[in-house]
Amino acid sequence: MMRASNSQPGFVAALLHRLAGIALAVFLPLHFWALSGALNGADFLDKFLKVTDTPLVKCVELGIVLALALHLMLGLRVLAIEFLPVRERTRVAVSICLAAAFAVGLVFLLNVV
Amino acid sequence: MTAILFLAQRASAMVLALFVSVHLATIIYAVRGGLTAGEVLARTRENHLFFAFYLLFVLAVSVHAPIGLRNVIHEWTPWQGRSLDVVLALFSLMLLVMGVRAAVAVYLPPEVMFG
Numbered sequence A: 001m002m003r004a005s006n007s008q009p010g011f012v013a014a015l016l017h018r019l020a021g022i023a024l025a026v027f028l029p030l031h032f033w034a035l036s037g038a039l040n041g042a043d044f045l046d047k048f049l050k051v052t053d054t055p056l057v058k059c060v061e062l063g064i065v066l067a068l069a070l071h072l073m074l075g076l077r078v079l080a081i082e083f084l085p086v087r088e089r090t091r092v093a094v095s096i097c098l099a100a101a102f103a104v105g106l107v108f109l110l111n112v113v
Numbered sequence B: 001m002t003a004i005l006f007l008a009q010r011a012s013a014m015v016l017a018l019f020v021s022v023h024l025a026t027i028i029y030a031v032r033g034g035l036t037a038g039e040v041l042a043r044t045r046e047n048h049l050f051f052a053f054y055l056l057f058v059l060a061v062s063v064h065a066p067i068g069l070r071n072v073i074h075e076w077t078p079w080q081g082r083s084l085d086v087v088l089a090l091f092s093l094m095l096l097v098m099g100v101r102a103a104v105a106v107y108l109p110p111e112v113m114f115g
Helices: A009-040 A042-051 A057-081 A090-112 B003-030 B039-042 B048-076 B083-107 B112-113
Strands: none
Touching: A009 A042, A009 A057, A009 A090, A009 B039, A009 B048, A009 B083, A042 B039, A042 B083, A057 A090, A057 B003, A090 B003, B003 B039, B039 B048, B039 B083, B048 B083
């Protein structure tokens, strides 16, 4: 069960930051493996891109872009808290991070559809 | 987390903030109108700036990701100690090797790879 503190924006931000980081850590080896396909020639990479050109893969790609943008924005917030002499308004800062990440996701979505 | 790991995590995060921003912008630019190998490789083949950028990107990721995972595993699971550190060191090495291989694959011209 979630405690009251678990619904605080700082907790939600930390949780999302970590979950996005885990998703990226899982995705990265697959991403590197796919790019290494170019070692087998452009044809191999083209075939891979065609095989993965499906709505399901596009959804996964959107998720990864969102995870990357979220991890970036929430990570910048952590760095600001730790290294800058600022006292953040958590709710506002986290809202800005989420809004910026979703904006990146939306721009990506509009470009792939 | 030890002081060295903390500093490595935060220093790599600062570098990655820049790299990830550029990478996200590149992704959004590149996917317009669909991706083809020809388009991707035309941008990356023999592009020294691209190659240096992604080599540093891979290096920073191979430092940042394992330390982050270590923190999460420490806090969320009972797994601690030397075995965890060894596994994460191997994960770091795997990211480094696979990442450099990927950067080389899209950077080197075909005649170098295929003779």
